[in-house]
Amino acid sequence: MKKVLILIALVVFSGLAAIMLWITSTEPVTPVQDAVAPISSAPSIVEPVSDATRSEVKRTDPVEPVSSSPPTQPNTTPNAIIPPPPTITTIDQLLTTLLPPAERARITSIDIETDGIDGTLAFVEPIAADGSTWRLVYDQADTYNPDGSLKLTSDVLQTIVHEYAHVLMLNHTQVTHADPDASYIKCDFDQTIVDEGCAQADSYLAQFIEQFWTESDREDAYDAFLAGDEEDFAYTLFTDRPAEFVTEYAATDPVEDAAESFMFFVLQPNTVSGTTANQKVEFFGQFPELVELRKYMQAGSY
Numbered sequence: 001m002k003k004v005l006i007l008i009a010l011v012v013f014s015g016l017a018a019i020m021l022w023i024t025s026t027e028p029v030t031p032v033q034d035a036v037a038p039i040s041s042a043p044s045i046v047e048p049v050s051d052a053t054r055s056e057v058k059r060t061d062p063v064e065p066v067s068s069s070p071p072t073q074p075n076t077t078p079n080a081i082i083p084p085p086p087t088i089t090t091i092d093q094l095l096t097t098l099l100p101p102a103e104r105a106r107i108t109s110i111d112i113e114t115d116g117i118d119g120t121l122a123f124v125e126p127i128a129a130d131g132s133t134w135r136l137v138y139d140q141a142d143t144y145n146p147d148g149s150l151k152l153t154s155d156v157l158q159t160i161v162h163e164y165a166h167v168l169m170l171n172h173t174q175v176t177h178a179d180p181d182a183s184y185i186k187c188d189f190d191q192t193i194v195d196e197g198c199a200q201a202d203s204y205l206a207q208f209i210e211q212f213w214t215e216s217d218r219e220d221a222y223d224a225f226l227a228g229d230e231e232d233f234a235y236t237l238f239t240d241r242p243a244e245f246v247t248e249y250a251a252t253d254p255v256e257d258a259a260e261s262f263m264f265f266v267l268q269p270n271t272v273s274g275t276t277a278n279q280k281v282e283f284f285g286q287f288p289e290l291v292e293l294r295k296y297m298q299a300g301s302y
């Protein structure tokens, strides 16, 4: 019951907040098919919970992309991350090398957009309404050199792993996706509302949020999103409580926090011990299937 109430105000913030974060650009990101136009309005909450077991939140913009890419990693990283091996020459090949076939199969489309150097490096969004298939969009200016070769940088590898983390945690086996045309997302009491729908109680994301994000922090993050202040919010939260987040970008909202923490889990598990940030990284280690997945991904990235 308490959980429901906690989540009422937060439906749209997780995914939508992520959408709007660009690495260095001041322009908000836009839906994929659009060129470069800022989002004109933020979603708004219209109604409170109507009863004890359902929560309803108005969605004004039902089909937003899921996530932007994280910014370039700040210098809080204790160890350098090894860039993709030179044998990999394309983003497609990198994905196929990194991911087991069943996971790779979730990403059925890879497309290119660009905002020039820096800005967004990549993002993902669902293709099928139920979240069973996804598209990855990457910026060629950030990922390829002028001569056409793949940039062999840790940024590229980190971002691709980060984006995959969204697919891992928001696909249809984890989140019951809402009808994109629906005005409201309605979740059962034991589910966690996210922008895409209802994260199942046993989903990675729901458990991550339950363990690491307070109602207050989620509300603040959502308010910051509505105000267009996500970057300032993340900066302030990270500055105030640096031991809680693996990167500043992780402080944006729970969905980005989970994706960044998963990225560290795969690429750089040995972060500073004894911190909440490290607990977030180790969180994923409680799931045997994710330990196996990490093993596979590490073999493909080193």
Ligand SMILES: [Zn+2]
Residues within 6 Å of the ligand: 018, 067, 068, 069, 070, 162, 163, 166, 255, 256, 259
């Ligand atoms: Zn993200």
